[in-house]
Amino acid sequence: MEATIRIAATQLGKRVRMSDGRTLDILTAIDMQVNAGEVVAILGPSGSGKSTLLGLLAGLDQPSTGQVALLGQDLSTMDEDARAALRAGRVGFVFQSFQLLPGMTALENVALPLQIGRQRGARVQAERLLQEVGLGERLSHLPRQLSGGEQQRVALARAFAGDPAVLFADEPTGNLDAASGQRIIELLFDLRDRAGSTLLLVTHDQQLAMRCDRVLQIEAGRLQAGS
Amino acid sequence: MNTGWLTLAHWRSALRDPGLRLLLAALLVAVAALTSVAFFAERVERALQLQGAALxxxxxxxxxxxxxxxxxxxxxxxxxxxxxxxxxxxxxxxxxxxxxxxxxxxxxxxxxxxxxxxxxxxxxxxxxxxxxxxxxxxxxxxxxxxxxxxxxxxxxxxxxxxxxxxxxxxxxxxxxxxxxxxxxxxxxxxxxxxxxxxxxxxxxxxxxxxxxxxxxxxxxxxxxxxxxxxxxxxxxxxxRPELRTAIERARRFLSLAALCASLLAGVAILLATRRYVDRALDGAAVLRTLGMSGGAVMRWHLGQLLAVVIAATAVGSLLGLLGQQALVAVLGDWFGESLPLPGPRPVLVGLLFGLSMAVGFALPTLLRIGRVPPLRVLRRELEVQGLSGWLVWLLAAGAFVALMMWQVQDARLALGMALALVAALALFMLAGRLLLFLLAPLRRTGGAAALGLAALARYPQLTLLQLAGFGLGITLLLLLAVVRVDIIETWQGSLPPQAPNHFLINIQPDERSALTALLAQRQIPNSGLHATTRARLIAISGRRVEPESYTDTRARRLAAREYSLGFSDTMQPDNRVHAGRWWDSEAARRPAFSVEEGLANSLGIRVGDTLSFDVAGQTVSAPVTSLRGVSWDSFNVNFFVVGTPVLAETLPVAYLSSLYLDQASESLTLELTERFPAVSVLDVRPILAQVREIMERGALAVEMVFLFTLIAAALVTLAAAQVSRDERAREVAVMRTLGASRRRLLGAVLAEFGLLGLIGGLLAALLASVSGYLIAVELFDLPGQVSAAIWWLGIGAGTAVVALVGWLATRRLLGVPPMQVLNSE
Incomplete structure (x- = not known):
């Protein structure tokens, strides 16, 4: 049986105009696919365009050329609203800078995607997820009252709320010390295994990449052959 | 460390900061509005004085x-x-x-x-x-x-x-x-x-x-x-007292309108500074890490603020000069021959105003920058403690009052505005806290409206700031839009089209019935007959009244002159008792005097004093039982001193009356002089026309000044919406990432801003009604009537406008790909 394709990019490119009027190609002619349940790493040095690629694949930004299909839907035919609707409840995110809303408690941050997806029992589910990531005692804490590692655990709980089909993780350990980073990675893989989500992980960490099913190497905006 | 070099380097990036640009715009509009008003008001006031001089x-x-x-x-x-x-x-x-x-x-x-x-x-x-x-x-x-x-x-x-x-x-x-x-x-x-x-x-x-x-x-x-x-x-x-009253009222209208404009601009500055400081904190933290002291970081930003003030004042004054010239061009005809040229004073006023506003409205918030901990470099979410919201607003209010005292030189007006401002702020803060308390449970639910309303509860400081900003803006607009019209209408209504335009004096007692019959027969509107006699004030509570005992020229003149004493058991409708009581039917049978307030102040007469008058060699004494404010510009029959009717019984009195004669009945004057040769007919139409003209010009000038208030109000609304823009942009980006639809986000924003506008508008209507009443009664000596329109306009327009502002501010954010915002962190 042929595997279901979750993410597909065809001749994807991103070009930006510099302040002096010149243009810069951040990504050029990217072709790639990620199948359901696969864990794929995009590995590359700083400035290679890997975070930009993640943003395009998740529909958070628009490409200059080429196409992206997410969960079988062509993003290029959709407007910002339709792309958001596609993500709601089915796509999770973990960012390097956590991206928790500072005015919301840990519980409210985790419940947010469930509320956006209009799921019942959002707070009960959120509470369970926070207990799973070991923050059952910190439900009413605001992000600024938590350490970096704790904030990223809240972000993980939020990412897995609603059992997403696809999870995008952008340098999830980039802002953490080695020990905290290691705990986050263990937690991430553990939660993914339980949820069975497709995971696309952007990292510059070779060791972390090696834990994935497949590694796509990117350099100067181009995917390297054989990766 | 060479902070001078850093200042220059920092300047380039600072000018790209939206907060600083908003601050610059707020100051620019403030100074332009203020100097326009100051230039224009100065010229109008001089024109009004010239007109007074013409009389x-x-x-x-x-x-x-x-x-x-x-x-x-x-x-x-x-x-x-x-x-x-x-x-x-x-x-x-x-x-x-x-x-x-x-x-x-x-x-x-x-x-x-x-x-x-x-x-x-x-x-x-x-x-x-x-x-x-x-x-x-x-x-x-x-x-x-x-x-x-x-x-x-x-x-x-x-x-x-x-x-x-x-x-x-x-x-x-x-x-x-x-x-x-x-x-x-x-x-x-x-x-x-x-x-x-x-x-x-x-x-x-x-x-x-x-x-x-x-x-x-x-x-x-x-x-x-x-x-x-x-x-x-x-x-x-x-x-002439009737003219002085009219000019004084016109001047107060202008001052009030100018003060509202400057207060609004001040609020805009305060809100803009908040945004500027929020954005400047990260850079300040980096500088602190690099070894710069809190004081040095502070001085650096102060230099920047000073440069902004100077730039805004220079350009603002120029715009003010052009603005008032435009006003003069529009109003040129109204002012007849020529409006006097503006003096250089308004430029100085503009500079001092710009500086003081920056110190009062921007500095307290700016102080937060000096307190930024270096650790913020690592923990960006670290809060920087500044002065509490209360204190910031109170300092701004203090600065504003000081400016008013200096600019308007009307302690009563300044104090009244200050008290109103403090009361308004207290009301907004209390209502804000109550709102936050009531909204707290909404954080548990997830609908679009609840999401928006919960946003208010999530950022309590911002909510209070925005509520005060929007609320104060709506209050001042309501005051000027509705109360201004009410007061001006009441003022002009105090001189109706059929205001008396002729006076009949020296009517003898035996002519009364024949004259009354004639007026009734011709259906001439008249005030009825008022008994009066000429009298000279000789003593106040036993002290002899002599011009030499007064230093003030007005008092000397009043002490020397003869008065027309009036006698009546009822008070004229335009009079208002300011001290003591007007006599009831019982008290009207005892000798008593009621004295006009201005005369009482000049001659030092108080309630309880006994006044002695010489009437044709006969001395009449009675206690003063009330002091009255008199609308001399009403053209009703009014007297500086009115006595109870019992006093008139033993005195030689004549009668006087006021009439309204239209063109058709003008020939009556000739008939009156023929049938009642002792009666004199006085035509006061020229004075009436002058007073009407001053009223009209005063009202028109206020309309013009109101335009600046509108600009300032637009700026406040913009600034209040911008205060939360950064937080909002981030929230929108995260929510979009998590799949929230455009409709849901806009619904949330409409609910959030709509509620802010609703509550701000409700409180504003309350505040505008109360202050409108007080302004009419206390400042303008007019009956306090505030139309009901203020309520639906405050609540309806407040909700709609604030919701619209929120919608416009968020709509733009929705078009930005989430990645752009998240990457800019």
Whole structure:
């Protein structure tokens, strides 16, 4: 049986105009696919365009050329609203800078995607997820009252709320010390295994990449052959 | 560390900061609005004063019983002050062998110094004094004499005159309302030739003076040291009370409108600074890490603020000058001949205003920058403690009050505004806290509206700041949009189209019934008959009243003059008791006086004092039981001192009445003088027209000033919406990432801003109603009526406008790909 394709990019490119009027190609002619349940790493040095690629694949930004299909839907035919609707409840995110809303408690941050997806029992589910990531005692804490590692655990709980089909993780350990980073990675893989989500992980960490099913190497905006 | 180099380097990036740009715009609009108002108000005020001066035909008038010394004229010449002498005396004129009592007024060129003389001559309209041998006759004089202009010869003492023109209007005629005999105007040089000016004749010599304000003030000081006993100095300040009231009210309207505009601009500055500081904190933390002290970081930003103030003031003053010029262009016709040029003062005002506003409204918030901990580099979410919200607002309010005291020089207005401001802030903060408390449970639910409302609870500080900003903006707009119209309408309504335009004086008791019957028969609207008698104040609680015992010229003049004492059991509708009580039917049977407040203040009369008047050799004493405010510009029959009817029983009284005569019934004046020869008919239409004109111009000027308030209000709304823009942008990006739809986010924003607008509008309507009432009653002495429109306008428009602002601010964010915002962290 042929595997279901979750993410597909065809001749994807991103070009930006510099302040002096010149243009810069951040990504050029990217072709790639990620199948359901696969864990794929995009590995590359700083400035290679890997975070930009993640943003395009998740529909958070628009490409200059080429196409992206997410969960079988062509993003290029959709407007910002339709792309958001596609993500709601089915796509999770973990960012390097956590991206928790500072005015919301840990519980409210985790419940947010469930509320956006209009799921019942959002707070009960959120509470369970926070207990799973070991923050059952910190439900009413605001992000600024938590350490970096704790904030990223809240972000993980939020990412897995609603059992997403696809999870995008952008340098999830980039802002953490080695020990905290290691705990986050263990937690991430553990939660993914339980949820069975497709995971696309952007990292510059070779060791972390090696834990994935497949590694796509990117350099100067181009995917390297054989990766 | 060389902070100078850093300042330069930092400047380039700072100017790209939206917070600083908003601050610059707020200051620019504040200064432009303020200087426009200051320039324009100054010019309008000077124009209004000129008009007031027109009623005296001069800026300053000396009046005495003896001829004006030549030395005074030389002094006026030396100071460059223009002058003209007039002399008035009663005399008998003979024409067609008919003698008639006239009030002669001899004038010399260049009379009048202010205002216009209007004469109809056979050659057309003229505005000059009569030439030697020529006479201008008032219309009723011509009618009584049966004179033909250009042909009839008149005899005045030994002087032969030719009736040369009909005197239609003389600017200073209103100066003596109780002028009984008709006017005959002749040339000053003819007076001596008439041989009528004997030492005992009832002559009034006047010296009219006009010129540059400083020179007039200097001459006034010089003259007041040399005035002989019995001489009087009159300037606009103590000229006709009905006019002074009108000008004073017009000035207060302008001040109030200007203050509202500046207060709004101040709020915009406060909100803009908040955004600027929020964005500057990260950079400040980095500098602290690099070893810069908190004080140095602070000085750096202060330098930036100062540069912004200077730039905004320079450009703002220029815009202000252009703005007022535009106003003058629009209003040019309204101000008749020419509006005086603006002085340089408003530029200085603009600079000082800009600086003080920056210090009062921006500095308290800016202080947060100096307190930024270096650790924020690592923990960006670390809060930077600043002054508490209360204190920031209170400091701003303090700065504003200080500015008002200085600019408006009206302690009562400034204090009133300050109290209102503090009360308003307290109300917004209390209501805000209550709102936050009530919204807390909503954080548990997830609908679009709940999501938006919960956002209010999530950022309590921002919510309070925005509520106060929006609320104060709506309050001031309501005050100007609704209360302004109400007050101006009430003011103009105090002088209805059928306001009395003629007075009948010296009606004898036995003529009362016949006169009343005549007026009723002709259906002439009138005030009824008011008993009155001439009286001189001789003692206040046993102390003799002598002009010498007062230093103030107004008090001296009031102490020396004769009063028309009124007697009535009911108070005139335009009067308001400010101290004591008006007598009821029981008390009206006991002797008592009620005194006009201004007179009481000048002469030091209090409730409980006993006043003694000399009425034709008879002394009348009674206690003062009330002090009244009087709307002299109502043209009702009003008296400085009113006594209970019982006092009039033993006194010789005459009656007076006021009437409204339209064009059709104008012939009645002739009939009245024929049937009741002792009664004098006074035509006050020229004064009425002047007061109406001042009202109209005052109202129009306020309309113009209101435009600036609108601009300032738009800026406040923008600033209040921008305050939360960064947080909002991030929230929107995260929610979009998590799949929230555009509709849901807009719904949330509409709910959030709509509720802010609803509550802000509700509180604003409450505040505007209360302050509108107080402004009408306390500042303008008008009945306090605030229309119900304020409520639906405040709530409806408040909700709609604030929701719209939120929607516009968020709509733009929705078009931005989430990645752009998240990457900019």
């Amino acid at each position: 005296m035909a001069a800026d300053l008038v000396v009046e005495q019983g003896e001829a004006i010394p030549a030395e005074w004229l030389e002094k006026a010449d030396a100071l460059g002050v223009r002058h003209a002498r007039t002399v008035t005396f009663p005399s008998v004129i003979i024409a067609n062998e008919r003698p008639l009592l006239v009030q002669v007024k001899a004038v010399e060129e260049p009379y009048p110094l202010r205002g216009r003389l209007q004469v109809q001559t056979p050659g057309g309209a003229a505005a000059r004094p009569p030439a030697a041998g020529e006479a201008w006759l008032e219309g009723r004089l011509r009618d009584r004499l049966g004179a033909v202009i250009g042909r009839t010869d008149l005899r005045l003492g030994e002087l032969g005159l030719r009736a040369g023109g009909v005197l239609l209007d003389e600017p200073d005629r209103g100066g003596n309302l109780f002028q009984l005999a008709p006017r005959l105007m002749i040339n000053y040089a003819d007076v001596q030739r008439s041989g009528l000016l004997g030492p005992a004749s009832r002559v009034k010599y006047r010296l009219l003076l006009a010129g540059d304000a400083d020179q007039v003030v200097a001459l006034r000081a010089w003259l007041s040291e040399r005035l002989p006993q019995g001489s009087e100095l009159a300037d606009l300040e103590n000229a």
